[in-house]
Amino acid sequence: MSTKNITTVLFLLAASLFQQDTAHAAAAVVTDTGTTAWMLTSTALVLLMVPGLAMFYGGLVRTKNVIGTMMHSFSSMVIIGVLWPLVGYALSFGHGILGGFIGWDSRYFMLQGIDDAIMPTHIPEYVFAMFQGKFAIITPALIAGAFAERVNFKGYSVFIALWSIFVYTPICHWVWASDGFLFNLGAAGAIDFAGGTVVHISSGVTALVAALYLGKRRAYPNNVMHPNNLVMTLTGAGLLWVGWFGFNAGSAIASDLATARALTVTQVAAAAGAFTWMIIEIFQHGKATSLGVASGILAGLVAITPAAGVVQPSGAFALGALAAMFCYTAILIKNKLGYDDSLDAFGVHGVGGIVGALALVFFIRPAWMADAAAKVGGSWTVWQQLGVQATAVGVTIVYAGLISFILLFLVEKTIGLRISENDEMSGLDHSMHGEHGYGLINLN
Secondary structure (H helix, E strand, O other), rough: OOHHHHHHHHHHHHHHHHHHHHHHHHHHOOOOOOHHHHHHHHHHHHHHHHHHHHHHHHHHOOHHHHHHHHHHHHHHHHHHHHHHHHHHHHHHOOOOEOOOEEOOHHHHHHHOOOOOOOOOOEHHHHHHHHHHHHHHHHHHHHHHHHOOOOHHHHHHHHHHHHHHHHHHHHHHHHHOOOOOOOOOOOOOOOOOOHHHHHHHHHHHHHHHHHHHHHHHOOOOOOOOOOOOOHHHHHHHHHHHHHHHHHHHHHHHOOOOOHHHHHHHHHHHHHHHHHHHHHHHHHHHHHOOOHHHHHHHHHHHHHOOOOOOOOOHHHHHHHHHHHHHHHHHHHHHHHHOOOOOOOOHHHHHHHHHHHHHHHHHHHEOOOHHHHHHHHHOOOOOOOHHHHHHHHHHHHHHHHHHHHHHHHHHHHHHHHOOOOHHHHHHOHHHHHHHHOOOOOOOOOOO
16 A cells, blocks of 8 residues: 555554544533523523522411511522522632542633533533522521521521531532432432432421520410411412422423423322321311411422432332321421421421431332442342431431521621511511501511
């Protein structure tokens, strides 16, 4: 073969390799428009849950506190909405630092390094970052239900900002980041598909600590404190149910069979929770209440959140029913003990999250267990996975409880968190915002 022919062959071979490399590179960054469209929808659905929560909580307080209570949810959208792109995403999903305690990646600061990034799931990283940001927004908003009607707005705003950085982001990193220690615990890590541990246990435990630290509302429990608008509460519960499809099914980060499974079990668990709560009330009091239905819906939704990726509809029904029974019992115990978790943030979110995170092991798909066993090259039992789940739950309870207490103490002693008796008597709407939700005031 002549030198010219050899040169031509080598040139064509190099060109072919270059084209293959370019094709592989292009394939690695191709956006799946179907998955991206679903994730954009899921992101919007999760954000819808925040005004839904505002309505749910706002309807349960007295007339003079409705705006102040709803502002707790909306201010979380604002404050965490600023913190998340600034540092929250980097602290949650960056590479582990400080021995894996927290994450950090300078590319994620103000999201400046992901402008062209496409994830292995074939969605723009912007979409994933915004989806996760909605979880970070709703989590501290859940806490506000524990100390409704008696907290200073400025103090609350500072508290949720600090809580988001020092409590939420470390737990998020441990459970969901690929190098998080709970993510890698055991054969397949702690199961928390959509936030039973990261969202509900962390916020629920914090809610309990806050309720105990700040003390009871004036005249509680001697004065009956009726909800001002149960129609609003039911509407809020409905919005939460709808938004939860994005919360759970969106956490598959796909648009496939796993997404369909997560959506289905979310529906089943919510209905089972509400149905069980209705039956309990009928047997206990002879009638079902709208507040009971709303509470049962939430209990079922909370319990299925960690399990949505690993259980079948029968397991979802069981988890929804169990959560309703345990949450109902937790509220009865609260009433007997006399502490003032105003809107049962711990009783529903904390207890429901714990039930879901632990009980899911008894309903896991056999195929999931087989995959877990294959990863460790041997057997993996339900009891071993229960140990992993219990570790994740225990770590979250201890860490969230301890750090939350420290933050509550610091904010109370500097800015102030518990409002004065006069301000509490006037109501949050007037004393904190100079407004009235319905153009009138009730001093009960």
